[in-house]
């Protein structure tokens with residue numbers, strides 16, 4: 001049974017459809033599954049997903065079926081790191097920033113039934129104070145665009 005979510009997740013089918021047309025970030029295969037990042041990240045203000053839960057649809061990266069299946073067999077962050085992507089959150093964020101304007105407006109999430117108390121302000125403010133990450137996500141994004149253009 002799925003755990004109760006604090007907020008209804010943001011669903012963005014138009015974005016997921018676009019991600020399916022992107023090449024796999026790992027092997028370059030031209031069709032992908034949108035692979036949701038389930039791990040939480042304090043740095044990006046992203047909550048860990050419980051069992052049966054999915055994160056908002058902007059936390060996705062394109063992976064072919066084979067790599068997506070393989071990813072689910074391993075620890076998520078360790079798997080991404082082993083593929084040369086130590087910060088998949090940054091990549092997902094950068095990728096989502098390329099969401100075409102014509103796909104807007106973004107579907108609004110449904111109103112939450114019950115709003116639980118938020119974290120104390122002191123804890124929330126820490127989110128933006130992290131050090132910049134050394135990994136450059138632009139490189140992967142650039143590869144993706146290059147691949148798309150050359151198709």
Ligand SMILES: [Zn+2]
Pocket residue numbers: 024025026027028029063064065066067
């Ligand atoms: Zn692949």
